[in-house]
Amino acid sequence: MGAVGLVAVLTWSGAACSVIPTGDKAIAVDNERKSNPLGDPYARVIAMPPSPSWTAEEVVTGFRAAMASVDDPRREVARKYLTDDFAGKWNPLSGVTVYKQEEYVPAQEGEKETRVTLKGTVTAMIDQDGRYWPKSTTLNEPFTLVKGAGGWRISSAPDGLMLSEADVDRAYLKVDLYFLDSAWKGLVADQVRVPIDPSSNFAKTTVERLLKGPSSLLRKAVNSAFRPGTELIDVTTDDNRVVVDLTKPVDSDRIAPMSAQLAATLSGLTNGGWGFEIRVNGELYYSDTALQIAAQEQSDFDPWMTPGEVRPYYLAGGALWQLGNDKVGRQIQVGEGEMGDTRIRPAISNQGQVAALSKDRTKVSVAPLTVGGKWQDRFTGHDLTPPSWDRYDTLWTVDRPSDHSSTVLRTGNDGKQYRVTVPDLDTVYVKALKVARDGVHVAVVVKNGTGEEEVEIGTIVGRGGDTRITDLQSVVSADGGQTIKDIAWKDGKSLYVLTGKSELLEASVTDEPKSLASNARIETITALDGSLLAGAVDDNGNRQVLSWNRGSAKWEAMVKEGGSTDFTEKGPSSPAYPLG
Incomplete structure (x- = not known):
């Protein structure tokens, strides 16, 4: 409330109450529409027009408040804060700048013209498609005002809407299409x-x-x-x-x-x-x-929308195991024999195949999860990343001929190998690549031009020899010489990131990373919706698979070997969910 505030009440979308300002008060009146159970409560706000007695700073404050009014979708009240010329140029539909305000810096107010600068931090942008892009840059936006018969009016300001984080939470619905x-x-x-x-x-x-x-x-x-x-x-x-x-x-x-x-x-x-x-x-x-x-x-x-009971796999004693409901593993016969000590980082397909990386990182081999099948080399290279399957039974890896070059490769059951077009990765070192279960989103860990490691998420476009990865954008940066140990897709929207300090983050292209937990023993991770597993090792090199208990916010031993959860030197490691 106040001279430049907004009238606000809590109401329901399409519900039976709205607010009308009457002088210095607001009254609630009935709408003709009845309450809809699909509507959620939100704060309905009514923008107030400027007053001739307001200072230039109060006019800017009122304009910002009017931009936040969802009850004025054409921003007609907001335009009343602008000069006639600027009102015709200003386009509130060109995008949204999301910010945290720190202060106003007013210029010395002249008789006819002045400037007020809004300072703070830009935390995100919302484009015309509704995509939310987190960022962190300095906010330093000037508003030029001129004085006329009706008081101060804004003659120059940033295009589009400028909304605080609270404004966005109140005025926008976050949805997954x-x-x-x-x-x-x-x-x-x-x-x-x-x-x-x-x-x-x-x-x-x-x-x-x-x-x-x-x-x-x-x-x-x-x-x-x-x-x-x-x-x-x-x-x-x-x-x-x-x-x-x-x-x-x-x-x-x-x-x-x-x-x-x-x-x-x-x-x-x-x-x-x-x-x-x-x-x-x-x-x-x-x-x-x-x-x-x-x-x-x-x-x-699409069964991967709610995958249900899917059991993870892991390595132990040179063999592949699958974890049962009782937390006891059963050994899986792979190909003509075991995984052996020469194959690491297993990846499980959607169609009953396992891929593994050779210890010298020069080969990726594939075998069926059945007795009698044969291991077949799918990729050979200089220095390959751990393999990743997509939902189309296509296998991915990255070859690194040098510290400053990477080639993304993919191959299907037909045995044909394709080079994936990714210009942004040609001259950087890719540490890891993981395809999401939706087969469209992909995450990579790269060393950028300054040698720092970061996680980027992009989009897979095309099939076969026309496959390319586009629109890579950074979601996690490991500053100060930090490293990224591993990544794992939670689902088609969120990605877990394990840093060099064994800090676990949850990241996406539309939200700032959230810190979940830290555990110095963790080396690798895999995930499936609500389940998050980690391969861990202690100071003596003993290994175990850990599970993240969200209720207690603690890591717990997951695999019982012989009725015990003790670490053993050749104990379980490298847990892997299908398409994880």
Whole structure:
């Protein structure tokens, strides 16, 4: 409140209450729309126009507050803070600068013109697609003001919206949109921020954004089952179902992918407990039958959405083992024999194969997880990274001919080897590469131009000989000579990073890294949704597999060898989940 504040109350999206300023007070009035169970509470704010008596600094403060009002999507009140000429040029839709404010630095106020500078830290940018890009740069933005008959008005300011972190949390909905991979068999998450629309419910706002298609990072890598030009008429509820009314049906062979897209996208808003129904122009999808979608349709379409009971593998005594529910391992016969002491860092495919790196790092070999199969060399090179499978049964590695060059390679069951086009990696040293379970996102550990190590996440585009990795962006930097020990995908959105100090971080392209735990014994990691395992070694070289207990926030011994959890010199190491 106050001269340049916002009127605010807690309300529901599309709910029965809004706020109207009346002089120096705000009163609540009923909306015609009824409360929708798909809406979440949010702080509804009403922007206040400037006063002729305000100082230049108060006008800038009021303008910033008006930019944060979701109840004024066209920012008409915010434009009242601008001169007529600048109001015609200012484009609030060009993007969002997210900041932490520290101070105003006002210039000496003249009679007709002055400048107020906003100082602080830029923490992120939100582009026109809704992609949230974390960053950390100095904020030093000047606002030029001129004085007229109505008081101070802004004649020059940064384009787009400038919102504080609290403004963004209040004004934007964080959603995961789901699209189809290049084979139309799996789902890929596109994490975006969607502006809250007070006249709509959250589900309608989200589906409208889904129909617009993926963000620029994924546009060339994914598909959508909806026909081009399909629009949303409404999203309502009926008999414990979310009813989505579209202007066009999808093609008959796209019904299953479309159903999975919708169920996955809306499950976060419905807490997974609502089914869905699709209508077209208000009518049943078929002439006499409704198209109904199960609440967890996405899991039936793509099992990796909720993988369920998947048991990890590990090495011990030169053999490959699989961990049982009782935490006791059973030995797996691989190929013509055991893994042996010459093969390390196993990677398990989606189709019952194991790949391993030779100890001298010059070969990557593959064998079926069956008795009698043979080990076959898939890659030979100068210095190869540990292998990584993708969901298409394709194997990846990186060859490092020198400390300043890397070549990304991939091969399928046909035995053909392809060089993947990644110009950003040609002249750097790649320490590791891991493909996410969605088959589209990929993470690499590189030494940058200054010799520091960092983790980057990019997008896989194309298939076969036309495969390339694009849009690599740094998500974790190991400053001060630190190293990155290992990386492991949690799912298609989040990545675990193990630093040289054995600090464990969780990172993504849309959030700042979060610190989870530290343990000096940890050497390698693998993950699958809520499960996180680590290969550890003590000062005497004894090994064990550890599991992260989120409840107690502690690492616990995972494998029982002969009824004991003691370390042994040839004890379990290098845990690996399939596609992990």
